[in-house]
Amino acid sequence: QVQLVESGGGLVQAGGSLRLSCAASGRTFSSYAMGWFRQAPGKEREFVIAISWNGGTTSYADSVKGRFTISRDNAKNMAYLQMNSLKPEDTAVYYCAVAPLAIEIAPPKRARAYSYWGQGTQVTVSS
Numbered sequence: 001q002v003q004l005v006e007s008g009g010g011l012v013q014a015g016g017s018l019r020l021s022c023a024a025s026g027r028t029f030s031s032y033a034m035g036w037f038r039q040a041p042g043k044e045r046e047f048v049i050a051i052s053w054n055g056g057t058t059s060y061a062d063s064v065k066g067r068f069t070i071s072r073d074n075a076k077n078m079a080y081l082q083m084n085s086l087k088p089e090d091t092a093v094y095y096c097a098v099a100p101l102a103i104e105i106a107p108p109k110r111a112r113a114y115s116y117w118g119q120g121t122q123v124t125v126s127s
Helices: none
Strands: 002-007 010-013 018-026 032-039 046-051 058-060 068-073 078-083 092-100 121-126
Touching (some): 002 092, 018 092, 032 068, 046 068, 046 078
Antiparallel strands (some): 002 018, 046 058, 068 078
């Protein structure tokens, strides 16, 4: 079983930046994609960004491409989400998730593909 803990959320002004971290602990998979989802009040959870095991493939939501960057450190079982040029519509609870996948498989955007989830961290962007 894998436990995921997000950190780094907070309140920022529009145009600002935040860096979120996701720490995985417990028994991890031999290879897995790591991704970020978000959920705003009254809206369904949506895919944000994900990265493959070796970092060779990244999937983006159109709404964040060019602004958000994902990275990972497999030795530390960590993933990071660098968010730049934040907009008020980015306000949401951000969740880290893990999907067991072969190295060559691109990270999916479907939430059901991810087996483990963190509790989320709040990101609030003021206008």
